[in-house]
Amino acid sequence: MDLNYTKEEQAFRGEVRTFIRDNLPKDIADKVLHHKRLVKDDWVRWQKILYKKGWVAPNWPKEYGGCAWTPIQQHIFEDECGYAGAPRVMPFGLVMVAPVIQNFGSKWQKEYYLPRILSSEDWWAQGYSEPGSGSDLASLKCKAVREGEHYIVNGQKTWTTLGQHADMIFCLVRTDSTVKKQEGISFLLIDMHSPGITVRPIITLDEEHEVNETFFDNVKVPAQNLVGEEGKGWTYAKFLLGHERTGIARVGESKRELEQLKNVAAKQLRNGKPLIEDPRFRDRIIQVEVELMALEITLLRVLSSRSKPGPEASILKIKGTDVQQALTELTMEAMGPYALPFRPETRDAAWHGEPVGPEYAASAAAVYFNYRKTSIYGGSNEIQRNIISQMVLGL
Amino acid sequence: MDFIFSEEQQQLRDSIQKYISKEYGFEARKAIMASAQGFSDKVWAQFADMGLLGVAFDEAHGGFGGTPVDTMLVMTELGRGIVVEPYFSTVVLGGSLVDLAGSEAQKQAILSEVAQGKLLLAAALGEPNSRYELNSVETAAKRDGAGYVLNGHKAVVLHGESADKLIVSARTAGGARDAKGISLFLVDRASAGVQVSGYRTIDGMRAAEIKLVNVKVGADSVLGEVDQGLPVLERASDFAVSALCAEAVGAMEALNAATFEYLKTRQQFGRPIGSFQALQHRAVDMFIHCEQSRSMAYLASVKVQSEDPKERKRTVSAAKIQIGRSGRSILQEAIQLHGGMGVSNELAAGHYAKRLAMINATLGDVEHHTERFASAG
Ligand SMILES: Cc1cc2nc3c(=O)[nH]c(=O)nc-3n(C[C@H](O)[C@H](O)[C@H](O)COP(=O)(O)OP(=O)(O)OC[C@H]3O[C@@H](n4cnc5c(N)ncnc54)[C@H](O)[C@@H]3O)c2cc1C
Secondary structure: OOOOOOOHHHHHHHHHHHHHHHOOHHHHHHHHOOOOOOOOHHHHHHHHHHHHOOOOOOOHHHHHOOOOOHHHHHHHHHHHHHHHHOOOOOHHHHHHHHHHHHHHHHHHHHHHHHHHHOOOOOOOOEEEOOOOEEHHHHHHOEEEEEOOOOOEEEEEEEEEOOHHHHHHEEEEEEOOOOHHHHHHHEEEEOOOOOOEEEEEEEEOOOOOOEEEEEEEEEEEEEEHHEEEOOOOOHHHHHHHHHHHHOOOOOOHHHHHHHHHHHHHEEEEEEEEEHHHHHHHHHHHHHHHHHHHHHHHHHHHHHHOOOOOOOHHHHHHHHHHHHHHHHHHHHHHHOOOOHHOOOHHHHOOOOOOOOOOOOHOOOOOHHHHHHHHHHOOOOOOHHHHHHHHHHHHHOO | OOOOOOOHHHHHHHHHHHHHHHHHHHHHHHHHHOOOOOOOHHHHHHHHHHHHHHHHOHHHHOOOOHHHHHHHHHHHHHHHHHHHHHHHHHHHHHHHHHHHHHHHHHHHHHHHHHHOOOOOEEEEEEOOOOOOOHHHHHEEEEEEOOOOEEEEEEEEEEOOOOOOOEEEEOOOOOOOOOOOOOOEEEOOOOOOOOEEEEEOOOOOOOOEEEEEEEEEEEEHEEEEEEEHHHHHHOOOOOHHHHEEEEEEHHHHHHHHHHHHHHHOOOEEOOHHHHHHHHHHHHHHHHHHHHHHHHHHHHHHHHHHHHHOOOHHHHHHHHHHHHHHHHHHHHHHHHHHHHHHHHHHHOOHHHHHHHHHHHHHOOOOOOOHHHHHHHHOO
């Protein structure tokens, strides 16, 4: 057992760090580090920089434009990006739909969509959840009926993350309601600019517009946009879920937030002394720090194991989001009464008014409430626990 | 031992419950929050008519001579409605400061006006570096002829911009953190040199940063004894904390009720999600948290009247610790059990959650009161 990074891995980390230092636009990093609002162009700009370098799709096979990195290298890359304040690469195209297209898509789909995903020409959204189908995804109702060379789609998707920017959406739709529910589901790629699609914002607790309802009213989708076979959508979706779960640990981002928390706690005062010197508060920071250390090694164990991530990956989702949420909670508490002021206008990068309280206080409570989502999306933490108890513990 | 509320107390509670369920629904509240002032004059006038604004004051000052238990009943109902009107800042904290520190003449002039809904108060106690420490006062009050001149920065003053009168803690002697040398002043918000910049708070209320720049006040604006403000501040703050605990219990009850209802109605996997034992036990824990909090809110509302400052401080801090911890558990579980709906701003649940989190950040969080409890002996 050797828990040190190899010389090559250390050199790789150095290379990644240098690249980020020289290429991550400062205005974008500033937004991420200060919890300012990102606009579409911020994500796209960073993804295009990575694309130019050939690093935008580390998880893809080499022949499609991937990096052929080891899982450890991928982790180092994500760790450095997260820590430096790079915006998260939008997962919907690059991480989620692309592997499905690569494994199950037609020649045409591969040739047409993959390059556009790689170059960030299309912005993708995920169309799984429906008002009546969240954890119980297989009960979904959004219907697609084949008519000649098209499918006609009717129904609703919801919680569509950043759907307001999307050019494309991959959807699970019901193509057959006479068979077992998992067997009547198909995987469709739908152009968000099609007539009949309406996107309506859902405003979250922090009053931000990050998710949407997406309505389909007789939307015509060319049959060539069906991925794989009709009725096999559930299999493809399950394949994709495995891809979603390792990235969700967000170790690099949590390291960054931990460091910021320490900075903030060094500046905030309690009884005239830095808050971080108060044993009550300091010990709570240490508890999270230890959880994060353990999480990183657990993640590396999962990545190093020769078999592909199994149900154990659910640990990463649960602990990763626990840590993220604990950090937002401590950061909010560190503000004391300055957690109360709520001024969403200050999260606009162009805002240059007078701050209320310490500059970092402006977003603390809003971020705390926003991050409640992390234990709900991507398969709720209850569902992850069900997976572990059934598939790992055999209960 | 007797945990029974009198008939008058039950009537008081029922009348508020009825009013809020009829007039203060989610949509009505939303419209009120969106207004420029952030609360409704009409609702405030109705509170005055219902007698809510004078519950805690002596009859001689236009009130109803109620006890902290009566205030508790009112605050629990306001918590259940997540009411955004300035009841806490004007009646509870502001009112008790005047009541505890004021001269007879000041009480006559101020409390009856408050009870009639004609005067709004705000307590300007915190400062940028004070966190929750009432003794940490850098705002200076210097003698100026017969009166004083005030300079300083008061932070996160709840409802500071709509208040007619501010109650300002300022230093008349000693160093920034000394217990002695703090005095209280009544300052007209409209006085020259009072610079108010208001903003929303995340729980749907309003607060302000207030800068005092050479604000001149007369000798008659001193509230209580010069240099001896801290013990009164502590007493008023303890009363206010006991009221916040009561408010939190109302919010917890409503949030729990909404969550339990959701567990019964939301269907996944062909059955209500409340049929999953993993969630049943979580709901039970939320229920227990609420009952433990209720017990402590009761205790605080009684012991806050204790003449023994040690007993008073210890009990009130204990209650604030309990509701801080239970509030945090309940709000997080409520959001989680609502799934995606829990993070939507369109459901009342999230608004209760936000209020509960901010109650913890008002007049001392769990850690602050843990320290206070430990040092109370
Ligand atoms: C911010 C955000 C962004 C999202 N983005 C997207 C997106 O881009 N695309 C998309 O398709 N979806 C997205 N989602 C939807 C997300 O995947 C769902 O919210 C999630 O699957 C939970 O479903 P639900 O909200 O319907 O909750 P429900 O399934 O109704 O769950 C409610 C509660 O019951 C629990 N529960 C349910 N079943 C069980 C069980 N069997 N045992 C124990 N507990 C159970 C849940 O864990 C939860 O606590 C997003 C959600 C959020 C909050």
